[in-house]
Each structure stands twice: as C-alpha cells, then as structure tokens.
Amino acid sequence: MTKKIAVINDLSGFGRCSLTAAIPVIAAMGVQPCPLPTAVLSAQTGYPSYYCDDYTDRMHYFQREWEKMGAEFDGIYTGFVASEQQIENIFDFLDTFHKKKTFLLVDPVLGDDGKVFDMFSENICDLMKELAARADIITPNLTELCLLTDTNYRMIQEMTDEKHLLKIIEQLARNLVKRGLKTVVVTGVHFLDSDDGILKMGNLAVTEKQSSISAFPYVGGSYSGTGDLFASVLAGGMARGDKVSECIELAGRFIEKAIVDSVEEDVPRNDGVNYEKYLGILM
Template sequence: MINTIQVWQELGFSFDAVSTGFIVSEKQAKIAAEFCRKQKENGSMVFADPIMGDEGKLYNGITEKTISYMREIVKVSDYIVPNYTEAVYLAGAEYQEGGMDEKGVDELIESLLSIGAKSVVVTSALVNQKEAVIVYDASKKQRHILPFVSIPVRFPGTGDIFSSVFMGSILAGQGIVESAQKSMDVVKAMIEKNKDNRDKFKGIPVESFLGVLDSEET
C-alpha cells in the first residue's frame, strides 16, 4: 500500500472521492486513515465502509486496535456505511439481538457522531422489530428510518453493491436519503433476479444486471 500511494503521489494523481472497504491489518488501517486524511485536505470526498463483522461478531483477524484505526478513518469520512454490527463496535455500544427502538437509534447515532462521524448510513438494522436502514444526514441534522422487507436468501457481496451504488448516487448529486433508498432498491432487485441461482456462494453477477441501476424498479 505504501509503495502504491507513493507512485500515485509521484504521478500527481488526484481523486474526486476515496472509498475504503475491507482492511486486513492494523498497519493497513493506519495507512488508509492517513491517506484519507490527506485526500480530505485536498478536497476529495471520503466514503468508509468499515467492513469488520456481522450478526454481532467481528470477522477473524479483526482486533480492538483495528477498530480504533477504523475510528480514525471515520473521523475524516464524509459518509460512513457500516452494518448494524459494525456501527455498534465503532460506537462502543452493546449489540442488541432483538433490535432497537427509535430511542436506541438516536443513541447509536449520537455515539457515532461523538467519535467524529458525519453523515451515517447503517444497514441491516432492526428497528421496532422491522428491518430497516438508518440514515443520518449531517447537513440537515436529520435522522431517517427506511424500512424494507428482505428476501430470504443470502448472497456474499451485497454490502459492496449497496456501498458502490450509494457512492455513485451521492457523486451524481443525489441526497443521502435518495441515495440510500436507491441502493436498497438496486440490491433488492438484484437479489430478486438471482434468488433461484443454485450457487449462491459466487455472489451476484453484477455485470449481467447493470440495467437494474436505471430500471423502473429503482
């Protein structure tokens, strides 16, 4: 990573936006945090998808130090897109197996803001016993809860699709709520079109369904 960044600097590369994802070590997290900080100073928009865990547990290899460095990335990010598990670990809060009420949502958002988060999108949440995506718009200081009904199949990589569509929509000038809703609609449409695939472990062949991005379903 250090060598790659050095080459970018030597070539004078600049970026409209930077997006972080899965980071495999504390060293990488530290390098990414510093890179995002410098890019932010140069005017780049920073998006962070702090991939660390799911269903209340951290992935193998993720440590408390990694979480602390992820918080450094959060501080310099314009938008963070954690799932509920990741949001809880970033906030130092307790994972609620049965979900949250709206007071719990507000407390989680406040905890994320206290570590330096700005605009926030929390996926895979359970609010008042309903599946939802939580959105906090820093520019308006407004919180939104976007409910959804999940399709009972699981594909790897749907979080990456969500984050990518979200970033693209924001960069295209859409608001955070509209961007989150579009991301939800795209992911749902792609899952619906692939739910009968026998091999779910290969994920969704995104390149075959790019038309979903502009379809009436989204």
Template sequence: MEHPVLLINDMAGYGKVALAAMIPVMSHMGLNVCNLPTALVSNTLDYGKFEILDTTGYMEHTLKVWEELGFRFDAVSTGFIVSDVQAQLVTDYCLRQAERGVLIFCDPIMGDDGKLYNGMSMETVKNMRKLVSCADYAVPNYTEAALLAGEPYLESPEEGDIRRLIGKLREIGAKSVAVTSVRLQGVDQVYCYDAALDRYFGLPFDCLPVRFPGTGDIFSAVMLGQILKGKDMEESVRKAMTVVRRMIELNLGNEDKYKGILVEACLEVMDS
C-alpha cells in the first residue's frame, strides 16, 4: 500500500491557507494525506488581527507515538514554523526521514514583496534556513530566497542575481529550487534549478492584478503531488502554475479576498 504524505504546516480556522488549502488539493490528486499542525491560527494573517496557538508540545508527543507505531511516509512537506524550538524539532525529524530516503519538500513561508509577513521576524529566517538545509525541493518566492541567502531584495533582479540566490540556497543544503514570483527583464516567472538534470529554467506567466493568501500553498501542493506521481520538475511546476492561475480566475469575484481561494469549489481545474 502507498505510504502517506505528511504535511507539516499551520491550520487556519477561518480561511483557505496552509493545511486547509493543501489537504483538499492533494487528496483530490489521489494521495494519502496526513498532517501535523505547527499551529492553530484563528484566521489568515492578512486581516491584521489573529490568534496563534503554538502546538510544539503536541508535535513532539505525536512524532514519538508515530515512531513507536512504525508509521512511515513517502514525503514530508514543511511550511509555516512558529519558533526556534519547533524549527529544530522539524529539522531533526526531516533529517532522520531523509536518511530513510523520504522526499523532503520545503516551502519557507516568511514574506513577499520585499518584506516579512505579519508576525514574522529575522528569527523566522534563521529557522527556515535550518529546514532548507535538508530539502530535496525548496520553493521560496523571491523575497524568501533573498532572505534565506542573506542578499538584498532587488526591484529589478537579473538572471545572474537569481542564479546566485539559488547557489546560496544549494550551499545551505537544498537540492532542487523553484523561486516563485520573480520578475526578470519585465517578465514574471518561476525560476528553477533541477538538481536531477543539473539544469536552470524559467517559466513565464502573466500576473493577475489580485492577491489571495494561500496561493503558494496550492502551488506547493500541486507541484509536490505531481513529483510524487513521477513527473519531472519542469512539468510539475508548469502544472502548479496552471492550476493556481485557473483557481485565481474562478475566484476573482470573491468579495473577501483575505479568506483565500475557495479550493473545494474549483478542484476540477486540476483534472484538465
């Protein structure tokens, strides 16, 4: 029987982000999805006011129980991390899993548009570097890649700048890297390094004039799901880009954008 995929991320009570977005997407792809919440969050952070319950103690005990029960996973995907203690716990776990041949996928959720998200700090950046160190696939946006690499955020980066960021992430320990939401020579694109092929490539897209929280989580879920189904990195990234765009298009009329994409209502876009 196929071993499950473990998603380590936060769970929002109000809004479709993190686990609330990833679980339905990956379940629709036919994957056996399990989850380990890093925090219970009252609502998406975009509202500016929120409550976060740190679940590190629960995580520690749960991982011990799972080890005693012999639970195994084919892949582990990490997202939002609450604290330094939690970052070390997740990193240690991912390192042990990597030694068993488990695929490690890291979305270092920290910020966008050149700045950190609400509630994030430079301590968060340090914590995410630990996780990226054991990632088979790291999927930062451009802001997060610059923070992880300790490089300045450039309004008009060139291809060489992005390759340098990817090089620094690889020095940290990441293998394949997909830098999302980067604008090169006036063109928005996802810029990637595929470790399996030792190849850089960029995939352009037309940026829609709207922002929904959770689109990065959907992107990661689709990309990881495709990789687990045997697709190569470029095909997996292309599929993730297509799905995210179609879901955004279907939700453009939503009055409350802070709630995120209403994922369950548009899962059919993944079938084409």
C-alpha cells in the first residue's frame, strides 16, 4: 500500500516553495502527498505584490472530512504557518491523526539570516516551540535554531570562529534533543572545511547518540524554497523507510544540482531553484 503524508502548508502559484515544492518531491519518491492548505497565494510572499486567500478557518473542514474517511497517515509534515490560530489548528489535527506509527516532521519556519519574518509575534514563536517539541524531527536553519533555543544569533555569528561554529550549532541542537526531540537537522550551515579549505554548505543532523554533517561546496546563490525541498525529501524518505542520514545525503545532492543550475541561469531568488529536471534522482 502506498505510504501517505499529510502536508500542512500554503500553496503559492509562483515561487517553487511550500506545497508547490512538497507535492512533486514527495510524489517522485513514491509516497502520496495529501495537502492541507493553510493559504492559497498567487505568489510567495517574497514577491513585491501577491494575492493571499487565507484558509485558517477552513483547515478544520479538511480535518473533519478526513476523519469521516477514516484516513491514516504514515507521516505528518508541517511548514510555514501565518498565525497563532493556524498552529492551534495543527494541534487539533495532531490530536486526531498523530498516531504511534505516524512520524511528525516540523519545519519551524520563523526567520532567516538572523531576522524573524515580519508576520511573526512572540506568541507565534512560543507556539512554534511547542509544536517543535511534539515533533520526531525538525529542520530549522541557524536563525530558527537560535529562536527555538533562546540564543542570540548575532553573538554566535560575531563571536564564533569557523573552527568552533559547528560545535556551537551541534550543542544548541543537542539541547533540543535533551528536551525530547529524536532528531534535529540544522539546514544551510555555511562553514569553511578545515580538511580541504573549501567553503561549504551542509546540513547537520543531531540525535541523542551522534551527530553527522552532509556538506557540499558552496556555489553561491540564495533561493526561495530550498528549505521546503530539503524537508520534503526528508519526509518522503522517512515515509518509505530510508535512514535519516541517507535522506540528508540525497536531499543535499538533489538541491546542489538545482542550485548550480539556477546560478548558471541567473534565476531570480524569489523564483526558487530549477529542481524539476532533477526529480529523477529521488526515485
């Protein structure tokens, strides 16, 4: 029987992010994505103008209809949320569908480059911490890791040299693991590899017993949706029984090729990366 993942995220017509990224990636991995939209947008919010149809008050309709169907999921994957009520709705959804054999992957979308996204309040951050605490695996970037652990991002950036950066990040992630999380995967970590002197971008996975990093040469460029692509590969891989380390390596190869392609074509940041032609890597 085909594995199923409930994907709770927004749908953007342009921007190659959120559900637009998750649906093809998860499907390419042989897993059925079951989208529960939190909003429908003409384009992702990085564009100067966009239309947004908020689905907050309609999320419960999906939940109720899926309950009537007797739906069950192998995994639940949450991404961008735009309000406190949306997170409360997710808690209600988890109370119904998060079973013992259902993994929960939370991509705690809160900010980037040391900045919290404009729409987020302190209350939303607190609720996201609560949601992350219920997860089996989370995929924060460094900014989000700092927010989840009440750590000063600027202090880490300004006072930590390259040699010790990974150790600091690992310790912050391990602090979350000590609170009950099984796995924390810190995404998009830039560091200078001491072995070959090459600037790299990697994803650091931390569990109770070990940590490992999967890294590739940094080719430049910063694009919308790469975090969504990464989390989607991770969710798809977990649903089909792959090891987390294998999922991270696969996601890294997939996204690296898409970024290189996008840099060569000078794709605008808001458009996201040219991932479509590389979906075959995931099968």
